[in-house]
Amino acid sequence: MTTQTLLLVDGSSYLYRAYHAMRQNLSAPDGTPTGALYGVLNMLRRLRADYAHSHCAVVFDAKGKNFRHAMFPDYKATRPPMPDDLRPQAEALPELVWLMGWPVLVVPDVEADDVIGTLAKEGEAEGWDVVISTGDKDMAQLVSARVTLVNTMSGETLDIAGVQAKFGVRPEQIRDYLALMGDKVDNVPGVEKCGPKTAAKWLAEYGTLTEVMAHAADIKGKVGEYLQAALPQLPLSYELVTIKTDVDLHSELSDGLHSLHRQTPRWSQLVAEFKRYGFRTWLKEAETQMQETANTDLFGSEYIGEQAALATETMLSEKAFERPAAPETLDYQAVTTEAQFAALLDKLAAAEAIGLDTETTSLDAMTAKLVGISIAFQAGEAVYIPLGHTPAAAPQQLDLSDVLGRLKPHLENACLKKIGQNLKYDQHVFANYGIALNGIAGDGMLASYILESHLGHGLDELSERWLGLQTVKYEDLCGKGAKQISFADVAIGQATEYACQDADFALRIESWLKARMTAQQLEMYEKMELPVAQVLFEMERTGVQIDKAELDRQSHELGNQLIELEKQAYETAGQPFNLNSPKQLQEILFDKMGIPTKGLKKTASGGISTNEAVLETLAPDYPLPKIILQNRSLAKLKSTYTDKLPEMINPRTGRVHTTYAQAVAITGRLASSNPNLQNIPIRTAEGRRVRRAFTAPSGSLIVSADYSQIELRIMAHLSGDKTLLEAFKNGEDIHRRTAAEVFGVPPENVGSEQRRYAKTINFGLIYGMGQYGLAKSLGIDNLSAKNFIDRYFARYPGVADYMQRTKEQAAALGYVETLFGRRLYLPDIRAANANARAGAERAAINAPMQGTASDLIKRAMIDVRNWLVSDGLQSKLIMQVHDELVLEVVETELDLVRGKLPEIMAKVDGGMLDVPLVAEVGSGEDWEGAH
Structure with a gap:
């Protein structure tokens, strides 16, 4: 994956640097100073054009x-107050930046x-590359193999x-370097007369601040005296210059890092702001965006991203960048009377499709329980039926059951087409009330x-990207964090606008996107993704039965094993210590032992x-490192699964009901959460x-x-390598065949x-592993790993050709495709950063x-489910994990299912593959026993 x-x-940092760098006395028509605003926005413009990014x-x-x-x-006590002409610009800047399509964060107390x-x-923990743009030297402490600093001004x-x-x-x-020098700007005390060269010299000799302090008596001369005088306050200086990396951001980022998806500029609002500040050039560009309904980013790239839109004409036609015409008027109404509801039912009876x-x-x-239902009939026309609002929010509501x-009858009518946004969720909600949404x-x-698996798929983002319209956000109505109210408390007028907009925009967006699809994409959408959602x-509704007693036993046993491992660790270390303390473990392993x-x-x-890699x-x-690794592994297993799974059992069904996310991984793979079935460990x-x-x-x-x-x-199929194809067609052990080829x-x-x-x-190699990765995996030297790879490619030349061909195609088009035409965009395939580009090539x-x-596994899910339903079997699909389907099968249907499953799964490619598909089937009283 990319x-x-x-x-x-x-x-x-940008604000102050722009303020001091802008010599012109720029001001808005009303006299408001704008130099810093212009400077910051210009730097952001350049940054977005120069550095490919997804978030x-x-x-x-x-x-x-x-x-x-x-x-x-006294921290920062010596800093002068903000200049008067900068203060209004500082207040206006965050909103302007947000309007330009950048997520903005302002977190108190840090x-x-x-x-x-x-x-x-x-x-870093997610395996992402991180680029930090700043002029602050303190940030250098964050630099790592995945974290880079850039300075747009220099x-x-x-x-x-x-x-x-x-x-x-x-x-x-x-941090040691900064603590020794101190920081006059932030009023952080350091060692007097200790400049960059002296600090670097000491650290080159002693390694850390702690060691410099320990050897203070060995450093002669006046600077040595200054160092000894500074010893009492150096630990504090070190803490002051240390950047926190554990700030709680849950209230700001509800979806973690995924909340920081790159966004489309809010053009209509930017037009007004650029007029206000007199940014004439940018105003013209923004107006052009609105007039021509083009999705060209102000920062010089197509909305799909400069990093992916390498050959726009090969990804989406020019028509794809159009926007649908907005309705002249909006007709959003609340349905709160019997007469209004009767009219709605008549309208539903005559409708062919609804949002x-x-x-x-x-x-x-x-x-989830219903608070209300919204229905759209066409662009700009929708109704909202409040059903569960508080009396204060909606004094007049119809009866829920009625x-x-x-x-x-309308919701269950298969002839009435329903269009929505993540309708699988709504399908569950109606099912909670005994309604089968058809x-x-x-x-x-x-x-x-x-169309664009690499971008975000939320309704707010889609509305901005495709309709050019801002949505009313949930947080705008309900607030955030501890002060957030329930939607049931939202006044009916606001709730109606919000809910009607959801149904209306979903209807418009789906129609517009479908019209942009190629024939192959349309087939994948209608014949694969929509049926898979069903x-x-x-599967989610059925859930899977969990044996709580078995998990309790496992938790108890794991607890005993952890106690025993703790004892072993104490004995090996020669003293008790906190196994979860990196500092104590560091002292024992490297100082004591x-x-x-x-x-x-x-x-x-x-x-x-x-960390785990070192251990x-x-x-x-x-x-001792081996014991610590065992302890960590078992502790995680206990806390994540054996302790937590029982808490996730639905008391009504006695089962665990995971949620499958269908639109997350750009490769088309499913993800699951609560619990995450994909991550249940199987290697131990x-x-x-x-x-x-x-x-x-x-x-x-x-x-x-x-x-x-x-x-x-x-x-084997994609590469067309004759040796690989022959091995699979003959049913050989492919790993044994490869070993025979490589070792001769x-x-x-x-x-x-x-x-x-x-x-x-x-x-x-299918994950693009190079000689260094292979050497690490096999525990051999790099030269031996290189020799293995060379021999592999010599025996399988088709594979080498495929890899080179694929990288070239990806660089030319910005994407690769699956056998069935799913486009997989590679944002970094032409990145200036060599590491990012190499990662994209591996992903390609x-x-x-x-x-x-x-x-293939999605096609298998559809075909297996359809067979079970059409033949009236009681057996059901209950889980999908990677390349595996898991079923709950009644005993009387076991032989039939075991015989039919591999037959169905072998044919889902429709004869497109040059190798046979083989599904291995097992059964048992539990999931482990089925293997």
Whole structure:
């Protein structure tokens, strides 16, 4: 999958730098100074054009003091007040930046640096690349293999080597460096007369601030005396310059980093603002956007993103950038009287298609209760039926049961087409009231996913991108955080506008997007994604039975194992300690036990890391790291699954009901949450045992059907490599065949270790793994890994040709395709950053395989479900995990299902593949037993 890029901007830094850099006395027609505003927006314009990104944010300092003032009351005490001509610009800037399409964050009690640091670390943890734009040297402490600093005013880019070259210290030493020098601007005390060269010299010799302080007596001369005098306050200075990376951002980012999707500029509002501030050139551009209904970003790129729109004519026709004409008037009405409702029923009886949406009490579809229903008949015409508002919000409402009883025939009428946005959710809500929503004919979220899987698919974003219209946001009505009110408390007038808009815009967007699809995309939308949504609804509704007693037993056993591991750790260390404390573990491993630290990763403070990667490196040679790894693995298993799964059992059904997300992964793969079935561990015995708790009721069994080596089979087809094709057609063990080819031995003489190497090579290369990754996976040197890869490609030349051909196609078009025509966009395929570009090339190689596998399993879900329904079987699909389908099968249908499943799954490619598809089927009393 393509690596996401998160672009973070230090808005406060930008503001002051723009203010001091702009010599012109720029002002608005009313005399308001605008130089800083113009400068910041211009820098953002350049930044967005120069750095490809999928997510972004501009972060500003909040007003008032922050936690550092509590630590040191004189923090920033020497800073002069904000200039009078800058203050109004500072107040106006965040909204202008937001209108330009940048998510904006202002978090109280911390500084912009801390918010950026937290987001950067979260981005790293997600495997994203992070670019931070700032002129603040403090930010250099955040630089890592995935985090880079850029300075738009100087053109400077700082990666790890850049930080070392500029400051003379590594990124993890920057805090020590800053603490030693102090910061006059922020009034952070340092060592008197200690400048950059002295600080760098000390750290080169001693490594960390702690060690510099420990050797203070060894440093001679006046500067040594200054150092000794500063010793009492240096720890405080270190804390003051340390950027927090654990700020709680849940209230600001409801969907985590995914809340920071790059957005489309709000053109209509920008026209007004540019007029106000006298930005004539930008005003002309904004007006052109509105007049020509083009989606050209103010920052010089198509809305799809300059990084993906490499050949616009090959992605979407010019027609795709048009917008539908907005209705001249809006007719949004609340239905609160019997006469209005009767008229609505007459209108439904005559309608062929409607837009549909529900307002509810919860995001949990299985438990959500109705607050209201909105129905749109055409663009600009919609009604809202309030059903669960408080009396204060809606004094007059119709009876819920009566309304649903009379709406039910229309909602269940398959001939009345329903269009919406994520209708699977609404389908659950109606099911909660015994209504089977039929006639689902369109879903804007899924239509967007087909056309532009790499972008966001929320209704707000789609409305801006495709309709050029701003939506009323839920937070605008209900607020955020602890003060958020229920939608049931929203006054009927506001609720009507919001709800009608949802149904109206969903209807418009779906129709417009569908008209933009190619014939192949339209077929995928109507014949794959929409039917899969129905299958997912039924799977979610059915759920899976969970054996709580089994999980309780496992939790108890894991608890005992953790206690035993803790004892072993104490014995091995020679003392008790907190196994979850990196500092204590660091002291024991490297100070007390003297484990060599050469080549091991360091923390930001200069100490040796005790993260999983470091412990895995040490585990083969030292017992304590191995014990710690076991402890962490079992503790996570216990907290995430054996303890948590019982809490997720629906008391009404006695089952767990996961939610499948259909429009998340750009490759088409499904994701699941609450619980996440995709991440249940299977590589350890303890992890596999969790699946024992997924059981079938009395008289039924669990059946698992798993595609065998599906991505390797797709690789054989896509590459056309004769050797691979022959091996699969002959039903050979592909890993044994690869081992025979690479090691030059007959297949019957391949050893288990050779086969393991071959398996790692086979799967590694389809994910674009290079020699360094292979060397790490196999525990061999880089030269040996290179030799293995060279031999592999010599034996499978078609694979090498496919990889090169795919990278070239991706660079030319900006996307690759699955066998069935799903387009997988690669935002970084022509990025200036070599690491980002290499990541996109690896994704280009793998995406067609993973995407085609996703398409095949979706086709299998549809065909299997349709067979079960058409033949009137009681057995049901209950889970889909990666390349596996899981069914709950009544015993009397077991033989039939076991025989038919592999037959159906083998044919879902429609004869398009040059290799056979093979599904391996097993059954048992629980999910683990079915394997």
